[in-house]
Each structure stands twice: as C-alpha cells, then as structure tokens.
Amino acid sequence: MKALPWILGALLLSACHTPKAGTRAEDTAACVLDTQPEVIPVGTPKPGELNEFFDLPDTPAWWASAPMDTERERYRTALVARLGEEGLKQRALLERQNAHPSSREVKSGKREADNSDRVLEGSAGKMGPASCLEWRLFQRQASRYPMLEHPTEFGAYILRGHGRLRVYLSGMGSVGGQLRHEVRDRVVADVANGFEPVAHLHNHPFMFDRKPGDRMYTTELTKDEMGGALAPSLTDVQAYRMMREHFGLKGAWLTNGLDSIHYTSEDFDRLNAWD
Numbered sequence: 001m002k003a004l005p006w007i008l009g010a011l012l013l014s015a016c017h018t019p020k021a022g023t024r025a026e027d028t029a030a031c032v033l034d035t036q037p038e039v040i041p042v043g044t045p046k047p048g049e050l051n052e053f054f055d056l057p058d059t060p061a062w063w064a065s066a067p068m069d070t071e072r073e074r075y076r077t078a079l080v081a082r083l084g085e086e087g088l089k090q091r092a093l094l095e096r097q098n099a100h101p102s103s104r105e106v107k108s109g110k111r112e113a114d115n116s117d118r119v120l121e122g123s124a125g126k127m128g129p130a131s132c133l134e135w136r137l138f139q140r141q142a143s144r145y146p147m148l149e150h151p152t153e154f155g156a157y158i159l160r161g162h163g164r165l166r167v168y169l170s171g172m173g174s175v176g177g178q179l180r181h182e183v184r185d186r187v188v189a190d191v192a193n194g195f196e197p198v199a200h201l202h203n204h205p206f207m208f209d210r211k212p213g214d215r216m217y218t219t220e221l222t223k224d225e226m227g228g229a230l231a232p233s234l235t236d237v238q239a240y241r242m243m244r245e246h247f248g249l250k251g252a253w254l255t256n257g258l259d260s261i262h263y264t265s266e267d268f269d270r271l272n273a274w275d
C-alpha cells in the first residue's frame, strides 16, 4: 500500500502531461522507432550498409495510415511537382512503367510487366496508403540518404508475437538490397520462438535524372525509367518464394513512402519469378 500514493501521483502527473487515451497525438507518438536499435554486424558490409533490429510494443498505431508530417508532405510536394497529382497515383505509376520500352523490348521486362498487369487487374496485391510502420522505416533510410536526391533501397522483415513487433531493417547507400544470413538467422530463430513472419517490406525508390552508367545501374534503355511503381520484380518474387519455403513468410509489402501494395503468400504463385 505504501507505493500507492506514488502510483496515483504518477498517474495524475501523466494525465496532465500526455494526450488523452485514444487521441491521434497519442497514436502518432506510439509509432516512433528507437533512435538506438541493436546493430547486427555482418561480414564485409557494403558501403553505407546498416542492419538494425527493433523490438517494439505492438500497438495499433503502427498499423494505422502514416501521418502526413512535414517531411512526408515535402516529399509528396516534390513528387507532385515532377509527376502531377494524377501521375503519382499507384495505377498511373504501374501503367507508366508498363508502357516504358524496357517493359516491352526485353523478355524479363515483359514478364515483370505481367506482374504489374496482375496488380492492375486486381488479381494480386492490395493497394493502400503507407502505414505508419512503413513510413517510419522509409523515413529512417531517408534520414541517411535523401530519397529523391540519392535514391536507395531498404528491406525489412516484420514479425509479430507475444505482444511485440520485431523489425529487422537493412539498408545501404545504393539501390538494390542485401539479404544477409546474419539477419535471416535471427528471423528464423524468432519464428521458432512463436513470432509470426508477417511480411518482408522493401521500397521502390523514384529515380529521376538518370544517366547511363550512373550509381543506379542506368543503361540507355532504362534512363527514363523512373521507378516508384509497386509491382514486384522477378528477383523480388523469387526471394519471397524462398522465404516462404524457408521460414513461412506470410506476405510481402512494397512502398514508395506515400503508398504501398501488400501481397499475400498466395500472390507469390500468381506473380512471375525468374524461370
């Protein structure tokens, strides 16, 4: 009983200084990544490579739509200036990618265009706004490399269980990603301990002002291909199928920081991978 007055005092104090339960401010506040997560060391890291682990309370705020904070608004405004409101919509980005010569002149491009068609016709993937979790991970990578001036990709394994949200976030200073066994081994161990492998997430960055031979592996054919469309590549789908087989991956998410598409593990069979 002696502790009671202190508890009451703490409750009263917190009631005065924090938003009421259920308010938007509180939900947003709960969707914040630790500033100093565990860093997972890997052998021979690539330039700028960072592999991080977050162990977070699994609150509803992570799954709500991302807040349109100042940074996200600025990012959106810059994209609208390039593409217009209509051009930034998910369907427009997919259609634009499919109309690009790289989707018609190369066999693998055609097979990737099939993946976009599956999404456009509604037989794979579910479109929606980015969730707060997706935005926070995007934002963390963007804080290391500004996403429009220096496009990069990040990847993340998302797991839930025992009231926790576990995220293994990997990123480096270039487009493309690394799937490290040092990270994957941890994911597999978590799954063995009752965590559900909800999804693998990565971003498809917008890439403007490309020049053949630049850091985005640009060629004559791809120099006007600007990215940002959220259909998985043949390589993506191949990786998803392997993760499903290895540790039971349940889904795959793609985001561009504004919008996302979520794929189920059944979708992996409706989409093309490498032959």
Ligand SMILES: [Zn+2]
Residues within 6 Å of the ligand: 202, 203, 204, 232, 233, 236
């Ligand atoms: Zn991809």
